[in-house]
Amino acid sequence: MDATEGDRLDRDLVEQAQHGDREAFAILARTHGDRLMAIAHRILRDVGRAEDAVQQTLVIAWRELPGLRDPDRFDAWLHRLLVNASFTEARRWRTWNANVRVLPVDGPAGSDEALSVDDRDRLERGFRRLPPDQRAILVFTHYLGLAPAEIAERLGIPVGTARSRLHYAHRAMRAAIEADERPVAVAGGRLR
């Protein structure tokens, strides 16, 4: 099945689900579920919370689907719902700023060839310090490979805001990496 055929099938399913077809929506949920989970997990850094965000997204998507005017925009619309659900999940736990202790991210780890353990720890520590909006922009940029204009469209924000968030997120991550690279710490105004 090529991309065009897949898109047409998706559109048919969306239109059926818009008219209350639960079976069609179930197919859509299973088709898009893995991608939603991947995004939510990378933003939230916790399998349980990511699963909660995805479940909430699917329920909201079903409820609001009749209001989706362009079925071809289903994928982008779903991502926007997911990001909002992830923000809600993040606010519920309120650990964005407090949790600076490095914890191993749940789920399968990737290849060690790309990143050293130290690099991963530094990135993890820096990423956990970011607010949810900046986490999301990094995931959409570096995981999904989207440009700011595409991200802005998906998240329903101005392009300038997307660029701004990306700028701040990069700056924060760079600062986190470089701060951790410094060999000495300053305490009480004196080197120790």
Next chain:
Amino acid sequence: MTDQRELDRMLGAFLGEGADELADRVIDAALDEIDHTQQRRALRMPRRFPTMNTYSRLGAAAVIGVLAVAGTLVLVQRGQPGVGGSGAPSGASASPSQPAVPSPSPVVGVTDEALVADLLAMWSTPYDAAKAAALYAPNAVFYDKVNNETLTGLEAIQAKSKAMEAVAGFKAVVTSAPIQQDNFVAHFLKFGNTAELSGRGLVVYELKDGKVVNQWVYDATSSAATQSPAAVTDEALVADLAAVMSNPYDAAKVAALYAPDAVVHDLVENLTQTGLEEIGARIRYLNTQDFKVVVTSAPIRQDNFVANFVKFGGGEAAFPGLVVYELKDGKVLNQWVYPAP
């Protein structure tokens, strides 16, 4: 110094790791919940006005209100007492209970005067589809935030306007001077019927190439039971509010400007802060981002709502936005921050 290419590489590798499969039990749980969840009915344009509920009726009236008000912009700009200098705009004839149209002095450079003039001519006369087509872009969009409804395209806007023309006694009144930032214009209005102007709205237009391409109506109905004049002028108030967001966190200033149960609805970042503690935390975070708010227009007011255009961002970044405050006893009870695309 970590260069951008190295940072991109590290982030790509870092974010490439993580869970990639959703457990079946999660989908099953969602589908179970969906089995007991009704879909929200898609909003459709009502066929007959009498079948609409009060809220919808007010929102529908806003469509006409917006368009009538667009014409009134010229009225305000020219300082004339009525349409064509001799009468009131359609559905907006004067009555003792109506607030006076403000003087033209606060108007900040409405540059698309011809467009506004044409809008006035159209909406002060019986509905004319051809004129509407000349003034609104074919893909113009009307965002009715009162009813959470979006009308896309000229035909949809025309259809609703035409339907509403049949409503007897409809009336809309501009209650503030227009303010402008770049190609965005905003003002307050009240709308309703000859007996009562019960609807409150804030209207924003985006103009492009001599036509209206987008327009929004935000609900400006107060939730505050009581109100009293602010201790300072609106100009001073919005300047203080911009400063408190731009400067290092000052708990005393925040408490002086915001009610204890104030809510900030940040539609740019899609965040909400409730209460002084959360607002303070947000300001402290913004401080770390070198965030600034610059007031770029005079404030406008309707009852206890105040609005002004701003530019905000950190460092050299400057993004246009619109801020609306609902005041209670001289303090901010609700604050909405809207992006301008």
